Amino acid sequence: MCSTTPVFAAINEYCQISGLRLHMPGHAGRKDAFPPSFQGIIDFDLTEISGLDDLHWPSGPIKAGQELMARAFGASSSYFLVNGASSGIHSFFLGLGQNAKIMVSRNAHSSFFAGMVFSGANPVYIPCQVNDDGLALAVTEEKITTLLEKHADVDAVALVSPSYYGTTCHIADIAALLKNRKIPLMVDEAHGGHFYFHPEYPRTALSGGADVVINGLHKTLPVLTQGACLHIGESCPSPDRFVRACSLLTTTSPSYLIMASIDLARDWMECHGQEALERALGLSRYYRNKINSIRGIRCLSQELMVTGVEAIDPLKILISVQGLAEDGFAVSKRLRDDWNIEVEWKSQDIILAMMSIFHDHEDWERLYQAIYRISRHIGCKSPAARTATPQLPAPQVQMSPREAYFAAKTAVPLKDSVGKISGEMVVPYPPGIPCLLPGEIVSPEIYIYMVELINTGSHVQGLDPDLDKIRIIDQT
16 A cells, blocks of 8 residues: 555555455446546545445544645644535534534634534624725634623634635634633634645644644645545644544545545645645736736735735735726626636626636736736726725624524515514625524615625525525514
């Protein structure tokens, strides 16, 4: 077995000597049912059989692969996740036990809500630092300190860093604050798996002292979709509770394709990651300046450095199109239709290009040329006075997410929901950050915000297909 890629090596060895497969999966390694373009991976789609270890009780190649993962990331221990970073987040909430009181950053992914439904947790939300573009970028140590004065009995704190937009919090300061109070810190670092392999990228959550860290490896590394990992920090209190919860929530038929891709990617990053990240960093610096030279366009950088932001991922390219004659939705459509370029996210004023370590000079140049030519074609608009985008008001929580999830609900016209308790999680996707959760009051401000999302053509989860109704909690 290869010592640097034990999971992949075990699978490959089995495929080399395998005869008649009288075990799951049902395709039995035969390619007859699949088109030619799909047949290359079928041999490696295996299950937990002799020699391939057991994800829930590892003692062979999976155990060795997870130990190599922990070493590469600087964790006390690491665990493969085959259902995305979401399953690691769910495991953290469930591991805290029933009805825990948890401080949660409001820019959290929707999977935080699911974790609170599973566990019955009661959230205390931390307001986010928002810039003039309305982007929720970080939470501060000061706001957490203020909340701890009112909620000294919290059982844990759960944050997102980096944000969807690539900004990181001052995790080391926050972790030190919480360790003095013996409060565990979980960081959803789904978009930061690459930070561990180059010193000039943002500081990692594990090096900052976080107790539990979740990486959505497939987001930024050469890992198949859903491949992720859960890391336990060196000083995590009672770590077994999170590991047990992870096993409880994980399928008993884990994808060996996903686990092998995690194994291979970790090895590749250890061998070649720093070089690849250095090349990507140079391309980012060069093309940010080049894109900034286009009339009506600017790459956001200092605009993201609000209080609470420690660093910015150089591969998240946020491009403001506010100076152009068309908005971000129209520009992204032109990129897709005319240039065959699909961006990660778009809004009224911004498009987000999520660059990879595998994008080369030609890819960056293609993006630049497309934006340059679109700008020349549509032209600029007259500059208008800049007004700050208002921050969403603090949520008015009336019941726990679990109580709200199981409560009786009725669908009503969206316009009639104001003042009622929401029975839905309303999520613009991407980025998957809820603006309204079950158990919260539909305030006038939230209603206006949802209408704006609909009017700008955002993809919104949680409303009915026609986007004109929402379920509310039945109240007697």
